Amino acid sequence: xxxxxxxxxxxxxxxxxxxxxxxxxxxxxxxxxxxxxxxxxxxxxxxxxxxxxxxxxxxxxxxxxxxxxxxxxxxxxxxxxxxxxxxxxxxxxxxxxxxxxxxxxxxxxxxxxx
Amino acid sequence: xxxxxxxxxxxxxxxxxxxxxxxxxxxxxxxxxxxxxxxxxxxxxxxxxxxxxxxxxxxxxxxxxxxxxxxxxxxxxxxxxxxxxxxxxxxxxxxxxxxxxxxxxxxxxxxxxxxxxxxxxxxxxxxxxxx
Amino acid sequence: xxxxxxxxxxxxxxxxxxxxxxxxxxxxxxxxxxxxxxxxxxxxxxxxxxxxxxxxxxxxxxxxxxxxxxxxxxxxxxxxxxxxxxxxxxxxxxxxxxxxxxxxxxxxxxxxxxxxxxxxxxxxxxxxxxxxxxxxxxxxxxxxxxxxxxxxxxxxxxxxxxxxxxxxxxxxxxxxxxxxxxxxxxxxxxxxxxxxxxxxxxxxxxxxxxxxxxxxxxxxxxxxxxxxxxxxxxxxxxxxxxxxxxxx
Numbered sequence: 001x002x003x004x005x006x007x008x009x010x011x012x013x014x015x016x017x018x019x020x021x022x023x024x025x026x027x028x029x030x031x032x033x034x035x036x037x038x039x040x041x042x043x044x045x046x047x048x049x050x051x052x053x054x055x056x057x058x059x060x061x062x063x064x065x066x067x068x069x070x071x072x073x074x075x076x077x078x079x080x081x082x083x084x085x086x087x088x089x090x091x092x093x094x095x096x097x098x099x100x101x102x103x104x105x106x107x108x109x110x111x112x113x114x
Numbered sequence: 115x116x117x118x119x120x121x122x123x124x125x126x127x128x129x130x131x132x133x134x135x136x137x138x139x140x141x142x143x144x145x146x147x148x149x150x151x152x153x154x155x156x157x158x159x160x161x162x163x164x165x166x167x168x169x170x171x172x173x174x175x176x177x178x179x180x181x182x183x184x185x186x187x188x189x190x191x192x193x194x195x196x197x198x199x200x201x202x203x204x205x206x207x208x209x210x211x212x213x214x215x216x217x218x219x220x221x222x223x224x225x226x227x228x229x230x231x232x233x234x235x236x237x238x239x240x241x242x243x244x245x
Numbered sequence: 246x247x248x249x250x251x252x253x254x255x256x257x258x259x260x261x262x263x264x265x266x267x268x269x270x271x272x273x274x275x276x277x278x279x280x281x282x283x284x285x286x287x288x289x290x291x292x293x294x295x296x297x298x299x300x301x302x303x304x305x306x307x308x309x310x311x312x313x314x315x316x317x318x319x320x321x322x323x324x325x326x327x328x329x330x331x332x333x334x335x336x337x338x339x340x341x342x343x344x345x346x347x348x349x350x351x352x353x354x355x356x357x358x359x360x361x362x363x364x365x366x367x368x369x370x371x372x373x374x375x376x377x378x379x380x381x382x383x384x385x386x387x388x389x390x391x392x393x394x395x396x397x398x399x400x401x402x403x404x405x406x407x408x409x410x411x412x413x414x415x416x417x418x419x420x421x422x423x424x425x426x427x428x429x430x431x432x433x434x435x436x437x438x439x440x441x442x443x444x445x446x447x448x449x450x451x452x453x454x455x456x457x458x459x460x461x462x463x464x465x466x467x468x469x470x471x472x473x474x475x476x477x478x479x480x481x482x483x484x485x486x487x488x489x490x491x492x493x
Contacts, residue, residue, distance in 0.1 A: 006448040007481035010474055020149050021201040022231050026238040027152060028190045033244065035182035039174055041243030045167040052163060068153045075146035078451045082143065084126035102157060109160040118260035119342035119350050124408050133316060136405060139453045204452065207468035208475055215383040
């Protein structure tokens with residue numbers, strides 16, 4: 001039913017957009033810091049591994065990745081449409097597949113950190 | 115008198131060049147590439163983290179360099195000004211709050227977002243050992 | 246009173262003679278306090294009686310005089326000459342077929358306004374004849390802004406999603422639907438849901454926000470549409486979890 005699919009996808013988009021708007025600047029800033037060669041304590045293997053082993057750490061990382069992936073996927077679908085690529089079903093399936101793969105990988109990697 | 119309406123053609127690929135506000139919209143939407151990119155970069159990091167300490171060190175080393183500094187700095191500014199700040203500005207439109215007869219002013223909601231963002235960012239920096 | 250000569254480049258189109266539209270230039274001596282509609286009326290009265298265009302109230306309540314002024318969807322009775330440069334390009338509203346000169350075909354949008362069932366729908370009995378609906382000022386405040394729409398269609402001229410897909414129901418129709426959904430006298434939300442939840446309904450909107458920027462009555466259709474998306478998403482999960490929706 002039309003409302004079902006679009007409502008769910010939009011919900012993920014909205015939640016992911018809110019979360020990524022709040023979290024991604026800090027994330028990019030951390031990558032910037034790493035790029036200068038100054039790796040902060042919390043991102044040394046010991047500390048970060050411990051954080052990612054905890055259920056709280058896993059939950060945080062997974063939720064951020066899951067929602068951000070689906071947010072980006074849905075938006076890229078709209079971007080494709082805005083740039084004249086009108087094969088919406090093909091685009092939708094592609095972007096959502098990418099998001100799904102990312103989600104599965106996130107779950108897999110997080111699960112295997114113990 | 116016969117009707118013969120004329121339909122003006124528009125380009126589906128360059129329509130946004132017609133007006134400044136459309137160009138801003140497109141720049142805003144292109145930040146979705148950044149969201150996808152950093153999600154996968156983080157995923158790659160998690161892969162390294164879940165494999166071995168050596169893999170993680172190698173990942174950290176691979177992320178260093180002048181090119182990366184420039185890229186992340188530009189990406190950070192672009193993301194802030196075309197995703198985060200616009201998102202906060204539009205938030206009160208999607209969630210209007212009314213107390214009795216009066217609507218909570220948009221600015222209050224926007225400022226609330228900025229405060230929450232600042233607090234969350236400081237918290238993340240503290241967790242990461244930056245602070 | 247000072248006058249300034251403005252050069253108006255006006256789009257012309259004669260359906261019986263022209264293959265495509267073309268521009269005609271007129272020099273109009275404008276008073277300082279004129280709106281651009283006054284300049285167009287001057288053309289009609291003094292320079293070229295063949296120019297066809299719509300206008301009526303000249304006071305921003307009828308919605309007839311919407312046109313593109315230097316590429317911006319505008320109510321020409323609200324656009325002051327003192328805010329315009331010496332050269333002004335006047336075109337019919339974007340995204341609509343041109344009937345003749347500055348007159349556009351509005352059939353599509355009129356039909357869409359009907360589609361959203363823009364009237365109070367009751368499931369319960371209305372109050373008895375000698376009583377009225379109770380509506381507090383707070384309840385009115387929830388949707389009053391949305392009642393200000395004068396159907397000028399500037400929002401459709403601004404909306405890129407409508408220009409890319411004419412099936413999109415569009416900003417004014419959606420704002421109108423929201424106006425009734427938010428009215429506490431109305432109980433027709435579920436009746437309107439099918440049209441709104443359709444893929445050419447609210448979901449086609451990508452929150453460009455141009456509609457709200459150009460709206461001369463500050464209706465803010467963009468906000469209305471986002472609120473309907475939130476409503477739609479919440480409604481979906483409520484249905485899934487078996488929570489009954491409110492009657493309205």
